[in-house]
Amino acid sequence: MGVYHSGERTVQERAGLLDHADFSSAAIKSEIPDIARGFLAEQPMLVIGATDAHGDVWASLLTGEPGFVTATGPAGLAVTTTPAAGDPLHDTLAAPAHLGMIAIEPATRRRMRMNGRSRPTPDGGLDIALDQIYANCPKYIQKRQPSHVADQPATPRHSHELGAEQLEFIAATDTFFIATADAGGNADASHRGGNPGFLQALGPTRLRWPDYVGNAMFGTLGNIELNPRAGLLLPDWSTGTLLQLTGTATVDWNPDHTDGLPGAQRVVEFTIDRVVQTEHASPLRWSAPQYSRFNPPAPQLVQGAPA
Template structure:
């Protein structure tokens, strides 16, 4: 039985990678691998994606001292932090998670249901799998005691935010399928790979990946999506929610180095939190996989 829903299968078919996806599907398990347990215990952050009560999809960042992520069962983790604005979880919610360690270019993705508990979340996992190190920029974190500012909302990117988007080398994208099952994924490349076409339109290339098409498969059935753009030097977080569509035209992709296809994101709401993360990171060592 395939772990992929019909949107993922449709995307895999359009890309001509059904066989490759079927092969790598063996990586997906409901059980946390033994080697992932110490990895999770060492992490100071995790990215969470989910839909809010209105159906808007957001990606956000949870942080804590190493140990704030703990494995308490074969398919259960506890997160010692809860998301705030713009994604407040007050009842059991389908979530996608990605724990990523830029310093070693390791990451693991997890999908399941988050239950609010005292001091954080308990997540019952349904899918757990590791990802390759492609497109992860190497960085080393330090911690700041600066307090986060109040969320500032808008309906479009400011000029400053457009400029920042055009210089970023990393962002995260959250999507869901029609049943609300959520996924959180990483996107990386050399600065300029993400383009702010206008105050309400972003575009990025989809590079060669793991052939699962979790993000693009969700977009086949549900265009709602959320982006998280972290400022690694200040800790400021820019959250975006809106809709995304995949441009499968190979002629359009051919104009962008390394692109297999393009993704266009329409902004509906922006929430900026100055110093939203207490982590500060060193300058990047760019991935050798980044198309130039």
């Protein structure tokens, strides 16, 4: 199917899901559906992904009052803000860039993925020409209700590995976002969710997570097939702190390695190159989660992983 690139087709074939992927391809549009226009206009946050000048892929978060994301034409999007100074994508989006996006509404478990090309506007926003727009199913999204607090000064902290508090945070997380890009730099941003413990630290520079049943498009794994660079965004829903990681991802297809990982079809391993943590980066605060009924049980702790 023309909507998929070679990496996606390779992964779909390896998974034995070519027919399922062909069926799912009907959901991928080149113009914004009317229902999506209303959905986007209601959102206070937008997860984005792009590649920086060094070839590193990062995921980040844009926030604003509902209406800060609006459809401007059949395949046009306007966003009234850009990443703050100090964000890994601040400089990248100060110039034209390939941009992946996911608008997600935890309160209703709805999400919309969009990929395209952005350019900065004189008023400090982004104009985005979309190539692909499609909704995803609500699986693995934890239900949360939002509230707002006043903006607070945010200063990023940089490192090359995870500290003890960050490892504890990862052990408790139930949601993260992953940005990837194909060989041509076309970016994608996606969501991963599960019960606490589904994202595991194998050490201060290595993570792994189970890849659960999805829509068979394999946008993320297809990109990794062609380009292992990836970025993770882990939001602290209660404080607004953001943890951003960039590194490389690999997909382990050995079925023996899914032992102890309920629901895993495959395993993804991530090697960290750089860590950016920004306290109170988001003005959004969220209620305690109502976990998705689709979440498999939490995995067993792997040998050698931090307790």
